[in-house]
Each structure stands twice: as C-alpha cells, then as structure tokens.
Amino acid sequence: MSDCCSGGVRLIYACSGSADVGQIADLVSRKLRDAGYARMTCLAGVAAGLSGFVESARGADVNITIDGCGTACAKKALERIGVMPASFVLTEFGIVKGKTPPMDEIVSSLCERILQQGEPSPGAVQRPGSRSGTC
Amino acid sequence: MLLEILGSGCAKCQKLEDLTRQAVNEMGVDAQINHVKDINAITGYGVMITPALVKDGVVKVMGKIPSLDEIKKLIS
Numbered sequence: 001m002s003d004c005c006s007g008g009v010r011l012i013y014a015c016s017g018s019a020d021v022g023q024i025a026d027l028v029s030r031k032l033r034d035a036g037y038a039r040m041t042c043l044a045g046v047a048a049g050l051s052g053f054v055e056s057a058r059g060a061d062v063n064i065t066i067d068g069c070g071t072a073c074a075k076k077a078l079e080r081i082g083v084m085p086a087s088f089v090l091t092e093f094g095i096v097k098g099k100t101p102p103m104d105e106i107v108s109s110l111c112e113r114i115l116q117q118g119e120p121s122p123g124a125v126q127r128p129g130s131r132s133g134t135c
Numbered sequence: 136m137l138l139e140i141l142g143s144g145c146a147k148c149q150k151l152e153d154l155t156r157q158a159v160n161e162m163g164v165d166a167q168i169n170h171v172k173d174i175n176a177i178t179g180y181g182v183m184i185t186p187a188l189v190k191d192g193v194v195k196v197m198g199k200i201p202s203l204d205e206i207k208k209l210i211s
Contacts, residue, residue: 009184009198045181051194052181059184059198 012038021068086120142186
C-alpha cells in the first residue's frame, strides 16, 4: 500500500528465485511484511526498470533485500539503480541451496533470526549474529 | 499528454494537482490531468510513497510536492 507523504518508509524485496532457497526468501519476506517489519514490493518491477518501482526504491528510507543464495540477485538489482540495500543472504544463515524444503518452521526460524538483528543498516550485508541496532 | 496525480486525496495530493494544473495552464500545453485515488491503480505503478506525478505512464516524482518550476521541467 502506498503511504501519503509519510517518512520512515522501509521496503523489502525477495529474490524469489527458482531454487528452494529462492522460494524460502519469498516466504520469509512475506512473513516479515505481515509482521510489520517492512512493506513488500516487487523486485521484478525494479529489474524491469519500471519508473514507479525504481523511484520508490530511491525514495525509501531503507531498502531490504532477502536473497536465497550468494548470487544475491535482489541486492544487485537494487545496486544497478544506485540503491544500496540492507542485504540478507539466507545461505549465510546456514540453509543449503537445493537441500532445504520450504517448510514453515524453517521460514519462521529465519524470520526470527532476521528480526533479532534489529534495525537493518542500508548498504550493509546483514550477517547472522551481527547486530546492527536495537531490537 | 496524460498527467496523473497519484494519491488518496489528502491535502498534499490536492496541492500537487493544483500546481500541476497551474503549470499546464501557464505553459499552454495540451494535457489531460487525472487524479488517481484507487490504491490498486497506484500500486500498479509500483508507487509506494505518494503523492506522485506520472507523465504518459512514467513516474516523474513521488513522495514530495515539487515546486511549480520543477513541475514545468518535469512535464516539458
């Protein structure tokens, strides 16, 4: 949903890649959105260069990317438009590409670990256990 | 030219519409101005922060009210 003239806009993007970890990235992003962590928008719109998505990313206070693996397509898609996101790469949280079914308990656990890291830092890769703010 | 103001209808959205109409009048250009308040139409543009000004389908500015001169540059 769009906010009218409000500050503190935090947007979240999932890579939603074809591998199991891409699917998990999508589910984690949606769960974080539902928890009020950030508002979710479409990475595909950014990658396609659609003006509304690009300007939204540029205008947001914080952009957060959830990538399934180290290829980090979501992070790189934002960097291409000059936006440095706070980046989470799920394989750095211990899940293995190709060997991790998208189960509820795995998604919930990853969400909890991301939330435990506190405020994401724009332009930084958020690693497990590296708290960057208050929780 | 089609100009669209995206926003739910708050004072700032209305201000952007007023300024856009003023810019169009002063420039003497032929433009249709629509105020889009439907949230699905707004998010369909990918716009997450309003108000926004769209020219012929391209989002020119969002989340702020540009000055009259800035609007003239954006739509020229």
